[in-house]
Amino acid sequence: MLYLHDVWVNWFEGEENGYSVCYFHEWRKNDGIELLDQVPLLYITEDLYDHIENDMHDLPEEMLDKIYKRAYSRKGQERNCLEFAAVVTDGNDILVFDTIGYQIPVRKSRLIPRQEQLVFDMIKTTKPETFNFEGKTVEKEYHMLSMAPQLVHGLTRRERQLKQLLMIALDQLSTVNNLEELRYWLTEWDPKQYPYIRYMDEKSVWDTLYDGVKYGWSQSHEDLCVKMIKGQPFLEQMWEAEQGTKQNTSKLR
Numbered sequence: 001m002l003y004l005h006d007v008w009v010n011w012f013e014g015e016e017n018g019y020s021v022c023y024f025h026e027w028r029k030n031d032g033i034e035l036l037d038q039v040p041l042l043y044i045t046e047d048l049y050d051h052i053e054n055d056m057h058d059l060p061e062e063m064l065d066k067i068y069k070r071a072y073s074r075k076g077q078e079r080n081c082l083e084f085a086a087v088v089t090d091g092n093d094i095l096v097f098d099t100i101g102y103q104i105p106v107r108k109s110r111l112i113p114r115q116e117q118l119v120f121d122m123i124k125t126t127k128p129e130t131f132n133f134e135g136k137t138v139e140k141e142y143h144m145l146s147m148a149p150q151l152v153h154g155l156t157r158r159e160r161q162l163k164q165l166l167m168i169a170l171d172q173l174s175t176v177n178n179l180e181e182l183r184y185w186l187t188e189w190d191p192k193q194y195p196y197i198r199y200m201d202e203k204s205v206w207d208t209l210y211d212g213v214k215y216g217w218s219q220s221h222e223d224l225c226v227k228m229i230k231g232q233p234f235l236e237q238m239w240e241a242e243q244g245t246k247q248n249t250s251k252l253r
Helices: 046-053 061-067 113-122 157-176 179-189 191-197 202-213 219-229 233-243 246-252
Strands: 002-010 033-043 071-075 078-082 085-089 094-098 107-109
Touching: 002 113, 033 061, 033 078, 046 085, 046 094, 061 085, 085 113, 157 179, 157 202, 157 219, 157 233, 179 191, 179 202, 179 219, 219 233
Parallel strands: 033 085
Antiparallel strands: 002 033, 033 071, 071 078, 085 094, 094 107
């Protein structure tokens, strides 16, 4: 079995979409970077890699058996065994996962560029292992709180986080489904629609609002997000965490 040593990881926990597991260039100084003393490396099929990167479902038992207690983390002089952890690659991309004792990839991380190159060098003369994996039987369904990749394509980490925050606020709006409130927020988003909004029903207003905001990220998205989360301490806290300085969060005050 192949192994990597002294592997720096930046765990993203509970992420079912690969776009939320940030690459090295988006790591931040305040991220909790950890060191893995040793971790097995598996060259796997594209289907299995996609299953690990973009889902939170059970991993093949054969694979789990192969990596069982073969990874170690290190904190100072303390070396701890990880039950099921590995670096996986399909030859195109690379991911580290740790199940924290379960059978699903609970924590995921990318590698630093130097170690990514090392992985590609190590698998040059090998072939992917198949394990006992049949692939997905149904197409993955995306929704407002788990956006399709094309809706966040090209966005920065900050923009993805803020867009997720806006989607939480929109989900709350959709659940309440109050016509006057829906009309108010559509007017905030697109004032030019005002002459027509008062004739729209709930579905028409919602569809127009969601279709308008679901693509990309702009200052208009940011302004709408600030207004929608105002007065909700938990969401305001998430917003402020993305701003970096109190100066940038003055709109909430």
